[in-house]
Amino acid sequence: MKIPVVMFSEPSIWVTATTVVTLISTVYLGFAEIVGNHLQYSKFTNSSSNNKQIKLSSKIGMLTLYTPAFLAGLVSFFVFPGGGLRFLLLKSAVTFHFFKRDLEVLFVHKYSGNMVLGSIILITLFYFSAAAGLILVHYLSLGLPDPSIDTKYIGLILFILGISGNFYHHNLLSELRKNNEKEYKIPCGGLFDLVICPHYLFEIIIFVGIAFISQTPLAFACTFGDSMYLIARSYATRKWYENKFDDFPKHVKCVIPYIF
Template sequence: MESVLLKLLFPSPFLIKAMSAVPVATLGYAGLSEVRGKHMQHSKFLNVGEKKPIEKKIRVSSRTGMLIAYTPPFLAGAASFGIFPDGDLRFLLVKSTLTFHFFKRILEVLFVHRYSGGMEVESLITITLSYFTSSVFFIYAQQLAQGLTEPAIDLMYPGLMLFLIGISGNFYHHCLLSKLRSKKDKEYRVPEGGLFDLVICPHYLFEILGILGISLTAQTLYAFAFSVGTTLYLMGRSYSTRRWYLSQFKDFPKDVKALVPFVF
């Protein structure tokens, strides 16, 4: 296993090795918490599985919350072009794809998504810190890899192609979700079209593919660890989302999976 990783990844200093355990542990635990019914308190899961009295919660609108969450990592990515102006093509692609990933999210918040609920500030702080710190270490790990011997197996261009597939599929399914209701409509409906006929969270599936694409482009240990952590969390979130739809809609098709068609 170690020999395979040496062919795929740049060598990592101790700090990056230590920090690489953080996204796997924290996001993995968050995904397990979703399965157990303790959810990040936003959107359809606001007040679901939460023991704190509703009147004691501090909330913001979902639109405001997600805009706050996505802006710091976007700014971190944008700032990296000035902080680290030099670098090879791989570093440029990592900075560009990561920055564009969050820029797209901000645009979707402003012009695509239809929100029906709010977001608890405690969850907002957790999500924002996770996105921001992960972006910073993602870029920093790539900076430390500058000048090192390239991995024996070059995945930069396959990673870039996977990123483009992931971000395009994610955007397409977000557009399908936005068409389910008008701006004033707050009711949830069972999504249809695209891969929604096979899984309830195809947007999560393509988000995983997009993050994995950036990680393959980067080929650092931290990038790989972040993609693993993201996958674990979105597996848990999609599982709980499917369970929520089953509880809310009696006609929800039982053959529609959570994340991976025909499998999970």
């Protein structure tokens, strides 16, 4: 009996090594969030007591995070033309995801603080290497036998669902602050009534969609590692809200409704 295959074979030992390093490093970042060693952006920047750290405005910092990854995706259409429908969907998904994030930084999000330069550099390198790596590894996999189970259309549906839900909840967050207010408020509306980080939930769905489109081991490693980080970040975020607001609703979970 032939065993169903859901992933492409690794094209080289160097790609395998990259996959393993990516998985370990992203899971480590998630563990660091749980123990309180947060990447310094959003509300956790203000919790840092080290005034000697170099900081940039949050808007500049966030644009720095996403723009190189967006450009990597955009350039890939010219560097790696062709490649079939799956490769086109992957390049399009990666490029559109980071383009959307840039547009949100410019026109949706409202910022009240700064970002630590060290965290900006680390996250920028991760996003850029993830975007470029996903595309390059899939390019190297072209010509290898296709997985016996094709999930690219399921991945496309999940990607669209994730993008839509992520944008909707980012927009709800932006509407919390009126007239240039700076203070944090307890989010409400949409899935915020059930979890404190629904935008993270839908970002996880985005990466699951990308993994199902690509079906390379690196794509699944990026998705697993990113999911572990976002789940850990949501846990830290819920604790932050509990400490800041006495009236924080106890039934609101971290990222998965009714479960966690």
